[in-house]
Amino acid sequence: MILSSFVSRLPSLKGFALAAASAICYGTNPLGALHLYAQGYSTETVLVYRFFTGAIILFAIMLLQKMSFKINVRECKILVAFGFFFAISSLLYYASFKYMDAGLASTLLFLYPLEVAVIMSLFFKEKMKKSVIASIAVSMVGVSLLYNGDKGFSVSSIGWLLVFISSFTYAIYIVMANRVNLQMGSVKMTFYAICFCLVFLLLYSVTLGSGFPPIFTQASSWGWGFMLGLVPTVLSLIFMVKAVKIIGSTPTAILGALEPVTAVTIGVTVFDETLTTRIIAGIALILGSTMLVAVKK
Numbered sequence: 001m002i003l004s005s006f007v008s009r010l011p012s013l014k015g016f017a018l019a020a021a022s023a024i025c026y027g028t029n030p031l032g033a034l035h036l037y038a039q040g041y042s043t044e045t046v047l048v049y050r051f052f053t054g055a056i057i058l059f060a061i062m063l064l065q066k067m068s069f070k071i072n073v074r075e076c077k078i079l080v081a082f083g084f085f086f087a088i089s090s091l092l093y094y095a096s097f098k099y100m101d102a103g104l105a106s107t108l109l110f111l112y113p114l115e116v117a118v119i120m121s122l123f124f125k126e127k128m129k130k131s132v133i134a135s136i137a138v139s140m141v142g143v144s145l146l147y148n149g150d151k152g153f154s155v156s157s158i159g160w161l162l163v164f165i166s167s168f169t170y171a172i173y174i175v176m177a178n179r180v181n182l183q184m185g186s187v188k189m190t191f192y193a194i195c196f197c198l199v200f201l202l203l204y205s206v207t208l209g210s211g212f213p214p215i216f217t218q219a220s221s222w223g224w225g226f227m228l229g230l231v232p233t234v235l236s237l238i239f240m241v242k243a244v245k246i247i248g249s250t251p252t253a254i255l256g257a258l259e260p261v262t263a264v265t266i267g268v269t270v271f272d273e274t275l276t277t278r279i280i281a282g283i284a285l286i287l288g289s290t291m292l293v294a295v296k297k
C-alpha cells in the first residue's frame with residue numbers, strides 16, 4: 001500500500017520538481033549577466049546574445065517537433081507588441097543590476113503578480129479582493145525595508161526605478177498574454193516574442209545604446225551568452241510549461257518564489273552582495289505577499 005501510494009504521487013512530485021527547476025533556472029539570470037558586465041559588455045549586448053541564443057534553440061526545437069512557423073497578420077501584430085514589452089522589461093531589469101544588488105532586483109521583479117491584480121482591477125473592472133489589498137500593503141512594508149538598506153536611496157534610486165518599471169511592464173505582458181487569447185503553443189509564441197524582442201533591442205542598441213553589438217572575442221563570453229539563452233530562457237520555459245500541465249498554474253506560481261531566492265543566493269555567494277537581517281526580512285515579506293495572492297487565486 002505504501003509503495004502504491006508513493007507511485008500514485010510520482011506525477012505530482014515530478015510537477016513540483018519541474019516548477020522548482022523552472023524558477024531556479026530563471027534565477028540564474030544575474031550569474032551570466034554580471035560576468036559579462038565584468039568583461040565590459042553593455043546591457044543591450046548581453047540581452048541580444050541571450051535572446052539570439054534562445055531563439056536558435058527554440059527554432060531547433062520547433063523544427064525537431066515539426067511545428068508550423070506560420071502566423072497570420074493578427075497574430076503578428078500581437079507578437080510584435082509582446083516583443084516590445086518583453087524588450088523593455090528585460091532591458092530595464094538587466095540595467096538595474098548595475099545600480100543595485102541583483103538579488104534585490106530579482107525580488108522586486110517578483111512583485112509583478114500584485115501589479116497584474118492592480119491592472120486587472122483598474123482597467124478590466126475585476127474586483128480586488130481584500131487578500132490582494134493586504135498583500136500589497138505587506139509587500140510595500142517589505143519594499144520599505146529594502147529601500148532603507150545599508151546602501152541608501154542616493155546610490156540605488158535609479159535601480160529601484162528601473163526594476164519597478166520592468167516589473168510593471170512584465171505585468172502588462174502577462175495581462176496581454178491572458179486577454180488576447182492567442183491560439184498557439186507557448187514554444188511558438190515565445191519564439192516569435194523573442195525574435196521581435198531582438199529586433200527592438202537591436203534598434204535601441206544602434207540608435208540610443210552602445211551601437212551594434214560586438215562579436216564576442218573570448219570563449220568565456222560565448223559560454224555565458226549560451227548559458228543565458230539556454231538556462232534562464234529556454235529551460236525555464238520548458239520546465240514551467242510541463243509543470244503547469246501536471247500540477248496547475250497556482251502551485252507553479254508559488255514555487256516561482258525560488259527564482260529571487262536563487263538570484264539572492266548567487267549574488268551573495270558569487271558576487272559578495274550584501275545580505276543583512278533587514279534585507280532578509282524585506283525579501284521574506286515581498287515573497288510571502290506575492291505567494292498569498294497566488295494561493296488565493
